[in-house]
Amino acid sequence: MLDIRLIREQPDFVKSRLATRGGDDAAKIDEVLRVDADRRKAETALQQCNADRKRLSKEIGGKRAQGEATEQIEARVREIGDEIGLLNDQVTLLDEQQKQLLLGIPNLPHANAPVGKDANDNPVIRAWGEKPNLEAPLDHVALGTTLKLFDLERGAKLSGSGFICFTGAGARLERALIQFMLDLHTREHGYLEMSPPFLVRRECMVGTTQLPKFEEDMYGLEDQQLFLAPTAEVPVTNFHREEILAAAELPKKFAAYTPCFRREAGSAGRETRGIIRVHQFDKVELVKITLPEESNAEHESLTANAERVLQLLGLHYRVIELCTGDLGFGSVKTYDIEVWSPGQGAFLEVSSCSNYEDFQARRMNLRFKDVAGKNRFCHTLNGSGLALPRLFAALIETYQQADGSVRIPEKLQPYFGAAEIR
């Protein structure tokens, strides 16, 4: 959520920053300004009435104590009360309107974010490793089926297409990767491990920007107001919602493994082969809550922490920065980490590391007390460290052997308990 004061004071600046995303947010800015002006006008009138009522009511109390008649004042206050009722409804309505409008306006891209239209304009920042030299590589579906690492047909039998059932060594590999990544981030990168609820309240989904805009992509429980978290970002970032943290306890760094649930509405037919895009997948997520002046540096280190997983596993990857047109709704700046998939002959996104600055914090009222004793909004960041099915796919494709077996990278062997799958 953007600061209404910023919009009020520098509407042209806000519009021009938003314009770099494409879309027609300028109209939303004009609308929110209109509502804001009406709201303040009504609020001022309401406050004046409240002040009058307060004063007169006290007068009644005083007169009654003196035994004086108060009928006339009472009648007057009753009138004011009616007016207050009307004004109150107006203010409540305008307040809600303004809030809804603000919730629908995306964040301003970072001042030096690469300007571009879509994913084709995303610059490559760096790359690590090299494409493995494989002749006629099999893709993960062929490998996984032959080695019985997962069962797509039976996954679909249980829950529908887009649900995987990992089996045998595949299930074990999945678990090994989770354990490996959690240990890395908690022991070497200084993150605190969290194991949060997978079901979260609506407010949390609003806090981290999944709602209200992307409700059709979320799984919700209809009778209760609970949603299946599409990422651990939701429960973990909201952990301190509505709190005022001490500056000294920042940054907070959390690592959490959770399954992630996504409807993937509108992406039918895209990347649907195998386990690349599914409705439920495992992920280790990194979340940071930082001081505003430190979020940029923390963003870089968070991305580096996620990259470290691929380096230790010896997987070729590249880091791209999202251009303004491709940037997520709430993000100021995002790096995507893409691992090389020999089977697809393409890079697969396994992590998206974003700095939200105070956009989420404002929605969830997450603040800290600065040295001057003033309450300010924290900055929040998150990134996958990493997302599993794609990492799984890239790994078995990269380490496939000519005889159809799969080698396990050395660092992972203690977790997996074997040097190969055959």
Place this chain on the structure above:
RNA sequence: GGUGAGGUGGCUGAGUGGUCGAAAGCAGCGCUUUGCUAAAGCGCCGUACCCCAAAAGGGUACCGAGGGUUCGAAUCCCUCCCUCACCGCCA
């Protein structure tokens, strides 16, 4: 699921219809006293929003959330959320 108790400022905790944004204590900040520490005394010490070009200043709201009763609600009524205790059930 049942029964009971309860949610007040950073914390503890008083307040059951008017002068209560809210006693008192603790913590915090400033000053005085002091060889240092400690202690004592005095003062300050919530948040959000609105008016004002801004500062100064003024105002409104907030006692878990929402609604109601009333001239007036932290205080009375209703609904919801949450916490605690005990009972039942259960991995």
